[in-house]
Amino acid sequence: MAAVKKCAHEMCKCVVGEKEKYCSTFCEDAKGTQTLTCDCGHAACEADKL
Numbered sequence: 117m118a119a120v121k122k123c124a125h126e127m128c129k130c131v132v133g134e135k136e137k138y139c140s141t142f143c144e145d146a147k148g149t150q151t152l153t154c155d156c157g158h159a160a161c162e163a164d165k166l
């Protein structure tokens with residue numbers, strides 16, 4: 117079973133590829149910012165906001 121790598125953004129639930137660190141530029145830009153939700157727009161994060 118391959119380990120699933122998560123986006124490096126603390127609040128992001130997206131899964132990224134082996135060589136990726138962030139799922140989107142949003143998460144990359146947010147790395148220095150404290151946020152309670154992820155606004156990357158991907159389904160996994162949008163569902164969590166409801």
Ligand SMILES: [Zn+2]
Binds near residue numbers: 123128129155156
């Ligand atoms: Zn996200």
Ligand SMILES: [Zn+2]
Binds near residue numbers: 154
């Ligand atoms: Zn992300």
